[in-house]
Amino acid sequence: MLKNLAITSxxxxxxxxxxxxxxxxxxxxxxxxxxxxxxxxxxxxxxxxAISVITCVLTEFLYQKLMGSKITVSDWSAVVxxxxxxxxxxxxxxxxxxxxxxxxxxxxxxxxxxxxxSNFMNPALAARVMxxxxxxxxxxxxxxxxxMVDEGMDAISGATPLAGLAxxxxxxxxxxxxxxxxxxGNVPGVLGETCKIALLLGGAYLIVRQVIDWRIPACMxxxxxxxxLIFGGFNFELTVKELLSGGLILGAFFMxxxxxxxxxxxxxxxxxxxxxxxxxxxxxxxxxxYPEGCSFAILFMNVCTPLIDxxxxxxxxxxxxxxx
Amino acid sequence: xxxxxxxxSTLLNGLITENPxxxxxxxxxxxxxxxxAAMNGIGMGLATTFVLVCSNLFISLLRNIIPxxxxxxxxxxxxxxxxTMVDLFMQAFLPDLRSALGSYIPLIVVNCIIFxxxxxxxxxxxxxxxxADGLGMGIGFTISITLLAAIRELFGTGTIFGxxxxxESYQPMGIMTQVPxxxxxxxxxMILANAxxxxxxxxRAARKEAAA
Numbered sequence: 234m235l236k237n238l239a240i241t242s243x244x245x246x247x248x249x250x251x252x253x254x255x256x257x258x259x260x261x262x263x264x265x266x267x268x269x270x271x272x273x274x275x276x277x278x279x280x281x282x283a284i285s286v287i288t289c290v291l292t293e294f295l296y297q298k299l300m301g302s303k304i305t306v307s308d309w310s311a312v313v314x315x316x317x318x319x320x321x322x323x324x325x326x327x328x329x330x331x332x333x334x335x336x337x338x339x340x341x342x343x344x345x346x347x348x349x350x351s352n353f354m355n356p357a358l359a360a361r362v363m364x365x366x367x368x369x370x371x372x373x374x375x376x377x378x379x380x381m382v383d384e385g386m387d388a389i390s391g392a393t394p395l396a397g398l399a400x401x402x403x404x405x406x407x408x409x410x411x412x413x414x415x416x417x418g419n420v421p422g423v424l425g426e427t428c429k430i431a432l433l434l435g436g437a438y439l440i441v442r443q444v445i446d447w448r449i450p451a452c453m454x455x456x457x458x459x460x461x462l463i464f465g466g467f468n469f470e471l472t473v474k475e476l477l478s479g480g481l482i483l484g485a486f487f488m489x490x491x492x493x494x495x496x497x498x499x500x501x502x503x504x505x506x507x508x509x510x511x512x513x514x515x516x517x518x519x520x521x522x523y524p525e526g527c528s529f530a531i532l533f534m535n536v537c538t539p540l541i542d543x544x545x546x547x548x549x550x551x552x553x554x555x556x557x
Numbered sequence: 558x559x560x561x562x563x564x565x566s567t568l569l570n571g572l573i574t575e576n577p578x579x580x581x582x583x584x585x586x587x588x589x590x591x592x593x594a595a596m597n598g599i600g601m602g603l604a605t606t607f608v609l610v611c612s613n614l615f616i617s618l619l620r621n622i623i624p625x626x627x628x629x630x631x632x633x634x635x636x637x638x639x640x641t642m643v644d645l646f647m648q649a650f651l652p653d654l655r656s657a658l659g660s661y662i663p664l665i666v667v668n669c670i671i672f673x674x675x676x677x678x679x680x681x682x683x684x685x686x687x688x689a690d691g692l693g694m695g696i697g698f699t700i701s702i703t704l705l706a707a708i709r710e711l712f713g714t715g716t717i718f719g720x721x722x723x724x725e726s727y728q729p730m731g732i733m734t735q736v737p738x739x740x741x742x743x744x745x746x747m748i749l750a751n752a753x754x755x756x757x758x759x760x761r762a763a764r765k766e767a768a769a
């Protein structure tokens with residue numbers, strides 16, 4: 234009889250949520266956007282996604298093998314990093330770009346700081362910024378989608394929806410992509426941030442599966458919306474277009490919600506997300522050299538995460554505030 | 558240190574054992590600030606070495622005269638005199654290098670390597686040893702930052718000492734000549750330096766064991 238009474242220390246109720254399960258969920262959620270990018274940009278998009286994922290997984294495997302530590306490739310986190318990195322690269326980029334980015338993301342940003350859970354920045358985003366700062370020409374040469382060439386436009390226009398919108402807000406140009414095209418992803422941009430329907434679908438899946446906290450994307454997108462309404466003279470159409478342009482949706486659902494680099498507490502997450510939205514707005518609206526500030530905003534708040542966690546740490550029951 | 562300081566051991570100390578950049582982590586400001594091209598690294602290193610050698614020598618000579626309470630201002634006067642000499646010399650004979658290094662040359666006055674060696678070595682040791690210490694530390698610093706600068710120049714612009722090394726098709730990695738590149742390269746070099754030091758210590762311990 235007694236041998237049926239297993240004596241263990243708490244916790245007694247275990248959740249089925251393992252790192253592997255969560256990461257697989259994220260991959261499922263990212264899949265529609267990947268498929269959409271292949272539809273819009275063709276085989277080069279598929280190549281970039283494949284090379285980025287393979288580089289990330291291989292780098293993680295080789296590093297852990299060389300260091301003689303436990304090999305954690307099977308937890309799928311490197312696959313997620315690879316996918317996110319690929320989604321931040323334009324389809325016209327040469328194939329060494331995802332290789333350099335993948336090695337940087339996994340080796341320098343993730344493994345050298347202690348591997349999964351210990352990285353202080355989102356690896357994919359840090360790699361994106363590194364690539365962007367180093368080779369900005371390549372990283373901002375956004376090719377048109379395959380369906381835009383038919384309309385007689387240049388093969389590589391370089392003008393992103395964001396650049397057009399900035400002009401529209403300033404009142405110096407009115408030509409912006411339609412909301413329909415923005416939602417579908419029929420606009421120039423990097424692979425993953427074009428098709429907003431696919432991204433929203435994936436984001437909704439993650440929220441339903443309780444993989445991510447709804448507070449982060451809701452507060453981040455909400456902050457940007459409110460700021461654009463106030464400073465853009467309550468122009469609802471342009472505000473909606475602004476929300477659907479650039480990396481905001483991808484960043485808010487898939488990058489800002491990274492466990493290791495976002496706060497633990499609900500209040501902390503709200504502060505974090507509002508901060509992301511605020512910085513994104515300041516860079517997009519105020520800074521003229523960078524049309525997009527999503528990656529910088531999230532990285533900056535990543536670095537603030539330990540501070541936010543400390544401010545918002547819950548008090549122990551019965552704890553008395555110390556005076557003097 | 559139990560072992561008695563000799564001139565060769567003091568020289569080696571600054572070059573390797575207590576390398577200012579990789580072991581003591583002193584003088585990080587010029588280390589990160591000017592190392593965008595190998596030539597700047599060498600220029601900065603040699604200017605610092607000159608000041609370090611001279612200030613160590615003079616502070617050691619004056620070590621019994623300087624009252625303890627005013628030693629820091631006295632060190633600054635000695636160091637600043639030599640920095641002014643270097644600065645004027647470079648303005649006269651190496652104007653290009655001087656303008657590339659900018660305010661980092663006058664800032665050698667507050668370089669913590671020089672202060673640290675004055676305070677912890679020259680003030681307690683005879684002139685010849687202090688001179689050797691300054692020379693070792695200075696050359697150790699020069700080699701470290703020139704190496705760092707050469708790596709950054711190689712990836713950031715595809716050249717070393719201004720000569721094209723990378724093939725024409727190489728796309729320069731812009732971040733390497735910017736501030737983050739300096740931090741990342743320094744960190745990676747420090748990993749290598751620490752790993753090398755550890756393996757040397759291990760080998761030495763094994764040899765000692767075998768001998769015993």
